Amino acid sequence: MLPACHAEAVMLATKIALVLVILIDVMGQGLAFPIFSALMLSETSSMVASGTSASTRQLLYGLVIAVFFIAWFFGSIYIARISDSVGRRRGILLCLTGALAGYALTILAIILSSFWLLVVSRVITGFTAGNQPIAQAALIDLAQDDDEKQRNLGLAVLGASLGLVSGPILGGLFSGGPFAATVQLSMVPPFVAGAAVVLATLVFVALVFHETSNTRVPLDIRPQAILSLLWAITRHPMTMRISIVYTLYMLSFVTFYIFFDTSLEERFGYSTEGQSVGMLVMGATLALTSLFLLPFFNRLASPSGLIVRGIVLEVAIVGVFATVDNVAVAFIVIALMGALHAVLLPIFFGLYSQSASAEDQGWVMGVSIALFTLASAVASLAGGLFGTEADSGPFVFASIVGVTALCAIAVVWRGHLTGQPTPAE
Incomplete structure (x- = not known):
């Protein structure tokens, strides 16, 4: 009995560690986006030169967010591949x-008040934000059947959700205080708290997390070898079909996610704390x-059926948020988008996961995160560009992309994703 209890405790600790790892990846976004919005868009901030136009500030904000996701794009491919070679831990x-x-940077x-040092810090943070595909692959390694795999992937989403919650909480709890003399210095304590959480998680993972996969592939980190990992999608038709729709959906969702906080400020006069409430x-x-x-x-419908209905609803939600003039309704819409x-x-x-073999789980999870980060980089730049023309510009862009995702489903999924996919076609 004792060995069984011990094994269950080890399994629980391992899953907690993996959820915390994903939480850390997402926590930085929920913490940083409202703060960077204030640093870039506020005329009282010295992070951007005084006299800089509102449209230029919007572009600089988009740039800071975009470089993070671009670095994450390359890092997710490298790190996921490295984890398949040296181990998840x-x-x-x-x-x-x-x-x-x-x-720290x-x-x-x-x-x-160094804008370019902030950009460098975003590059480093983004490149090493490759934990999510590794943790997802490890959760898949732990699953004994498809039902447990789906539950474990639900834990991955739970970790991301808790990350979105914890970031704004840290921002709200630690902003201001003795460092509130300037806008910049009032933003330091939340990042100190975030760094402390990362350090605690690092120690916890080092102590309790044990390797989940004994499968190893040769390590090859040449740029052409890494780019070939994405090109390998073309040899996996089911993965490619999923990726087309997934990328468009993520482009639409992330555009909403990145710019709803700036919209709360511009339309309803919300401060950093108010934007954090949205997160x-x-x-x-x-x-x-x-x-x-x-x-x-x-249980309501097949995976493809749920995705179609979900994207239709997502387009409607974006449209309502872009046009509503009541802040309470705006927050209800944000909640619906999260659900x-x-x-x-x-x-x-x-x-x-079902489109790839057991040996390629790290690769396929890396692909999903790489495409997410690529879509996020495009959303940051495109949304910032459209935002210089009108406050609703990013949301018009998100709606158009959502409709395009529905068109892609009709074209590339027809007859192929009526139920659960299989690795081979």
């Missing part, structure tokens, strides 16, 4: 160490849906 510890360094950039609302509904409602929704994403994301992850 070493890959995760490498990423957490990089995240800690990124937090961000703190220094804010203190010095908190979305994260809370993500977490609650992942915990309590996901099995119910999974919807909690349903659709694990469905996409499940489709990805």
Whole structure:
């Protein structure tokens, strides 16, 4: 009996460690986006030269967000591949160490009011933010059957949801205080708190997480070898079909996610704390849906059917948010978007997992995160560009992309994703 109890305790600790790893990856976004919005868009901030136009500030904000996701794009491919070669544990510890360094540079950039040091910190943080595909692959390694795999992927979404919640909470709890003399210095304590959470997670993972996969592939980190990993999608037709729709969906969702906080400021006069509440609302509904409602929704229709209905609803939600003039309704819409994403994301992850062999789970999870980061970089730049023309510009762009995703489903999924996919066609 004791060995069985011990094994269950080890399994629980391992899953907690992996959820915390994903939480750390997402926490930085929920913490950073509202703060960077204030640093870039506020005329009282010295992070950007005084006299800089509002449109230029919007572009600089988009640039800061975009470089993070571009670095994450390349890092997710490298790190996921490295984890298949040296093991999940070493890959995760490498990423957490990089995240800690990124937090330190961000703190220094804010203190010095250095825009370009902030960009460098975003590059380092982004490149080492490759933990999510590794943790997802490790959760898949732990699953004994398809049902447990789906539950474990739900834990991945739970970790992301908790990350969205914890970031704004840290921002709200630690902003201001004795460092509130300037806008910049009031933003330092949240990043110090974030760095402390990363350090604690690093120690916890080092102590309790043990390797989940004994499969190893040769390590090849040449640029052409890494880019060939994405090109390998063309040799996996099911993965490619999933990727087309997934990328368009993520481009639409992330555009909403990145720019709804700036919209709250521009349309309703919300401060950094108010924008953090928006992140908190979305994260809370993500977490609650992942915990309590996901099995119910999974029984309603096939994966492809749920994705079609979900994207239709997502387009409608974006349209309502862009036009509503009541802040309470705006927050309800944000909550609905969080719940919807909690349903659709694990469905996409499940489709990805079933489109690849056991040996390629690290690769296919890396592909999903790489495409997410690529879509996020495009959303940051495109949304910033459209935002210089009109406040609703990013949301018009998100709606158009969502409709394009529905068209892609009609073209590339017809007759192929009526139910669960299989690795070989």
